[in-house]
Amino acid sequence: MNEFTSGFWSWYITIITVLSLAGVALFLASQRTRRLAPGEKAEEMAHKWDGDLVELNNPLPSWWVKLFWITLIFSAVYLVLYPGLGSFKGVLGWTSWGQYDTEMTEAKAKYDPIFNKFLGQPVEQIAADPEAREMGQRLFLTYCAQCHGSDAHGAKGFPNLTDKDWLYGGDGGTIQASIANGRAGMMPQLAEALGGAEGVKQVANYVLSLSGSPHDARLAAAGKEKFMLCAACHMPDGTGNQTIGAPNLTDKTWLYGGSEASIIETISKGRNGQMPAQLQALGEAKVHLLAAYVYGLGGGMPKPAAPEAAAPAAEQAPAAPMTQ
Ligand code: HEC
Ligand code: HEC
Structure with a gap:
């Protein structure tokens, strides 16, 4: 609750909360004392419906009052233990960030070794490993399927990743770069330049x-x-x-x-077309597994032999399809 720029709002919330809880407690206590003496009849209120339906002034049922006391005590204990009263942090020191961090650290300790196992191997090689493919597929369904489809066949504007037709290239390194750093296709509007x-x-x-x-x-x-x-x-x-x-x-x-x-x-x-960069969010090991999974979907191909920088772009023939 360090969003408070001055102590005022913190106190404002604290005082209103404590006063409301105290008010409810007082009200409940006052109702407790009103009991019907033996033989005494509950008062009838002034109104009547449907001829004989009357409202009585009975005390509140005790099970209901007890339930109310329990919720009140729960609120008080909660507000002592956990953050909630203005900027008071609670005696347990719990924060949602702290909980998130702990869970993430535990998950990392558990899963990192599994993901990292494949990090040292080239994409082309792990594409053939059934365990890596299965992990890659799960990652793909979680992070990529909403755009590329669960079968990776894509849709209008979202490329099919299972064929050998690549916008940026289908060798392991290029696929990995597409995933890690993202891609932004830039096809300009040319109606004007073409004379309408x-x-x-x-x-x-x-x-x-x-x-x-x-x-x-x-x-x-x-x-x-x-x-x-x-x-x-x-x-x-x-x-x-x-x-x-x-x-x-x-x-x-x-x-x-x-x-x-x-x-x-x-x-x-x-x-x-925008392919969002994944490295920051997923880390190197998962991007590597995803690259291998995509490579293995049927479109993966070896890197073109010609040294890229030296070859004039015009002669960059599409790489020969690899039979799998
Ligand atoms: C928000 C939608 C979106 C998500 C999520 C997304 N992509 Fe993409 N991806 C695209 C678009 C759009 C392109 C094409 C970019 C362009 O037009 O230049 C693309 C391009 C690619 C390419 C390059 C394809 C080629 O032909 O060269 C690969 C590989 C790829 N995505 C893999 C993935 C993987 C793996 C994931 C999951 C981590 C993923 N994408 C998540 C939208 C998305
Ligand atoms: C500045 C570079 C550039 C120029 C100039 C350019 N394009 Fe493109 N074009 C692209 C890129 C990049 C894409 C892919 C856009 C994406 O991924 O979202 C594209 C996409 C296309 C597509 C869609 C292809 C498909 O598979 O759906 C067509 C068609 C196209 N361009 C035709 C043209 C024509 C015709 C001209 C000239 C009048 C032209 N482009 C000029 C870069 C260019």
Whole structure:
């Protein structure tokens, strides 16, 4: 209760609480003394209903009064032991933070060795370990399923993690980096740069043509030139760039939908997929297990052989699918 900036509110609460408890006690005590003498009839109050239903002025039933005394005594004992009376901390010194800390420390002592067991092994190797996979799956269902789905198949805007189509890369290290540090996709709004709706429609048809999807050839031909604007991120051939998470537009796997309408929406409004960083919240050991679990879902692939920094991005062919 150290939110109090001055002693005033603490005393205000303390005095009101103590006065109310004392008031209730006094009231109960006063009711105790009023007992019917033997043979005395309870007073009738002035009103009557339905002809013969009357209200009597009987003393309160004693079981009820006793119950009330018990709650009163409970409150008093509670307020002495635990925080509740203004800034008084209670004689037990209990705090919700303290309890949380103790529970967390106990949980860490119990589970850390289990999680840490896999920390030293490469993601690719533990992906094959059934015990690690089971732990990874439980973590995935708790922390990831709300966005990627319990089967990791994803949804519109949330990538499928079970296929070999990766925004950022499907080798162990890249998957782990995606989970640990998060990702932020940045597809800008380009309607204006493309000269309005007509330009957007043309480029959208060109994008459709890249994957051999049904499209209007005349519009696509007009859009081809305008794709210059997109090439910096999606590459001149449209195969995408994993260093910035620009999707491959030449396959039929779509993050936001492959209909003409969804592509038009993507281009005119932009897209900003956010993968929240997990390292801070989950720690290295759990992120490592999760990376192995995701790697083992079917999409994991070895790191591309070419030294990344040296290879021009345009030549970064998608890594060969690994047969499992
Ligand atoms: C709040 C929603 C959300 C949660 C929770 C979430 N993700 Fe994601 N994740 C996303 C989005 C959105 C993307 C795509 C980011 C982008 O568009 O650039 C993504 C991307 C990824 C990628 C990169 C995929 C690729 O194709 O390169 C991986 C791997 C991943 N998430 C794993 C996980 C794991 C494991 C968890 C659980 C710890 C998790 N995510 C939790 C929303 C989420
Ligand atoms: C600054 C880099 C950048 C530019 C320029 C850019 N894009 Fe993108 N684009 C991205 C990124 C990054 C994403 C993924 C967004 C996300 O993950 O939320 C994306 C997503 C898309 C998608 C969605 C793909 C899917 O799988 O649903 C389409 C379609 C697309 N871009 C088309 C275009 C077109 C057409 C142009 C040019 C008119 C263009 N982009 C220009 C970076 C860019």
